[in-house]
Amino acid sequence: xxxxSLVSAISAMTELGSALHVLRDPGHHGLEEWAARIRxxxxxxxxxxxxxxxxxxxxxxxxxxxxxxxxxxxxxxxxERLRAMPARQLxxxxxxxxxxxxxxxxxxxxxxxxxxxxxxxxxxxxxRPDDAIGEFLSFLEHSWRxxxxxxxxxxxxxxxxxxxxxxxxxxxxxxxPALTALDPSISMGPSGDEVRIAKVQVTRHDVxxxxxxxxxSTFIWPHLYVADVPRRPLLLIHPATAGSPVPSVAELRRxxxxxxxxxxxxxxxxxxxxxxxxxxxxxxxxxxPTQVNRHxxxxxxxxxxxxxxxxxxxxxxxxxxxxxxxxxDVLALLLR
Numbered sequence: 227x228x229x230x231s232l233v234s235a236i237s238a239m240t241e242l243g244s245a246l247h248v249l250r251d252p253g254h255h256g257l258e259e260w261a262a263r264i265r266x267x268x269x270x271x272x273x274x275x276x277x278x279x280x281x282x283x284x285x286x287x288x289x290x291x292x293x294x295x296x297x298x299x300x301x302x303x304x305x306e307r308l309r310a311m312p313a314r315q316l317x318x319x320x321x322x323x324x325x326x327x328x329x330x331x332x333x334x335x336x337x338x339x340x341x342x343x344x345x346x347x348x349x350x351x352x353x354r355p356d357d358a359i360g361e362f363l364s365f366l367e368h369s370w371r372x373x374x375x376x377x378x379x380x381x382x383x384x385x386x387x388x389x390x391x392x393x394x395x396x397x398x399x400x401x402x403p404a405l406t407a408l409d410p411s412i413s414m415g416p417s418g419d420e421v422r423i424a425k426v427q428v429t430r431h432d433v434x435x436x437x438x439x440x441x442x443s444t445f446i447w448p449h450l451y452v453a454d455v456p457r458r459p460l461l462l463i464h465p466a467t468a469g470s471p472v473p474s475v476a477e478l479r480r481x482x483x484x485x486x487x488x489x490x491x492x493x494x495x496x497x498x499x500x501x502x503x504x505x506x507x508x509x510x511x512x513x514x515p516t517q518v519n520r521h522x523x524x525x526x527x528x529x530x531x532x533x534x535x536x537x538x539x540x541x542x543x544x545x546x547x548x549x550x551x552x553x554x555d556v557l558a559l560l561l562r
Contacts, residue, residue, distance in 0.1 A: 231437040234393045236385040238301035243291030244445035246283040275365040278343045289319035292453035317355040381444045388442040388466045408464045410471040442466040472558045484528040493521040501541035
């Protein structure tokens with residue numbers, strides 16, 4: 227994976243995509259106040275356009291937001307490139323969140339399951355691409371003029387400094403250490419020539435020929451976004467400031483499987499409020515002592531319970547902090 231070209235870049239269009247993503251749902255990004263301020267500063271027309279187009283920057287983003295081309299930091303240059311593109315071609319690229327291949331029939335079908343505003347925009351892109359693309363380009367232009375130009379002036383130095391730091395680390399220590407330094411969810415594989423990102427979906431990308439672009443973002447947290455656009459370098463958008471460590475997928479699945487068992491749930495309830503031995507639990511709840519021991523050892527092995535020796539007894543107590551964190555860790559993994 228790491229043998230191909232590795233490029234560090236900052237992209238105004240990519241960062242606008244992340245900002246629009248936050249405006250749609252600022253809660254899990256911790257940017258509620260920022261989003262409210264930006265929405266207040268918008269003209270009524272731009273606010274309406276934003277609500278009708280922000281679907282293009284959700285879980286799967288439209289190609290224009292994830293295909294930076296140098297000089298990617300110049301928003302107006304990127305916008306002119308989009309203007310020069312045939313309307314029907316650009317319309318197909320915007321359909322990527324609903325139809326990755328840009329298939330109009332597929333997009334029209336699945337758009338019916340979305341909000342009416344999304345269905346209307348998809349229908350316009352499919353049947354009236356000239357009008358729809360004209361509106362989309364006006365939406366980008368007004369977003370730049372009314373609020374994003376000022377935001378870009380504020381955040382561009384932060385992104386540039388982070389990109390330089392990544393490039394310096396890659397030059398001094400190699401691509402692997404540079405990538406693993408981006409976020410705690412990135413680690414080196416056992417072979418030493420690949421990196422792993424802790425995400426739910428299991429996909430392998432070989433960038434030895436297609437290349438890899440690494441772009442920092444001030445808005446992407448808590449996500450770590452991988453954009454796989456055909457015939458384009460793989461794009462990794464990472465938080466400019468690294469997030470908190472999150473357990474691996476395998477570790478989370480193991481903990482969830484442990485507590486999902488009916489017998490272990492009953493035993494966990496017995497040690498939720500005070501420490502108890504296996505024998506005491508078996509006696510009080512009329513359970514098989516052997517099964518109780520197995521359940522307690524499984525809970526302790528998964529880090530969900532603590533075992534302490536008290537004379538000749540071994541007492542177990544549920545670790546409430548770990549269980550509370552389990553839900554947050556699962557959500558963090560799903561959001562990543």
